[in-house]
Amino acid sequence: MQVDKIEMGTVVDHIKAGKSAKIMRLLGIGEAYPHRVAIVLNVPSKKMGMKDIVKIEGKVVSQDAANLLALVSPGASVNIIKNGEIEKKFVVELPKEVNGMGRCPNPNCISLDSGKTSFRKDKENYRCHYCERLFPAEELV
Numbered sequence: 001m002q003v004d005k006i007e008m009g010t011v012v013d014h015i016k017a018g019k020s021a022k023i024m025r026l027l028g029i030g031e032a033y034p035h036r037v038a039i040v041l042n043v044p045s046k047k048m049g050m051k052d053i054v055k056i057e058g059k060v061v062s063q064d065a066a067n068l069l070a071l072v073s074p075g076a077s078v079n080i081i082k083n084g085e086i087e088k089k090f091v092v093e094l095p096k097e098v099n100g101m102g103r104c105p106n107p108n109c110i111s112l113d114s115g116k117t118s119f120r121k122d123k124e125n126y127r128c129h130y131c132e133r134l135f136p137a138e139e140l141v
């Protein structure tokens with residue numbers, strides 16, 4: 001499948017197949033986004049079997065924001081495109097802390113009432129600051 005090159009924006013590659021909708025949500029790309037977005041699903045990949053790719057025109061994602069993507073798709077790679085060229089390329093890494101994002105999966109957690117969230121990475125999981133329970137990364141988003 002051929003997708004037009006973008007002049008300025010972000011390409012997220014090596015997304016676990018089926019996770020691109022969550023990736024878009026984490027990047028804040030919704031119905032109102034005014035520029036071109038290409039989502040390619042189930043692309044054959046030697047390394048992963050199948051992968052998704054998302055190309056977002058007109059939005060440059062910071063490394064901190066991009067690292068949140070590791071919660072749903074560890075190993076995703078991000079290409080920042082400027083003037084039609086790759087300016088920066090990196091693989092997302094699980095953030096040490098997640099603040100003000102996501103939702104505690106514990107239905108009794110007080111953070112659900114306050115709307116505040118704070119999680120700290122503990123090996124491959126995250127611990128909620130409010131109820132101190134440990135959850136797999138993907139359950140936060």
Ligand SMILES: [Zn+2]
Pocket residue numbers: 104105106109110111128129130131132133
């Ligand atoms: Zn909690």
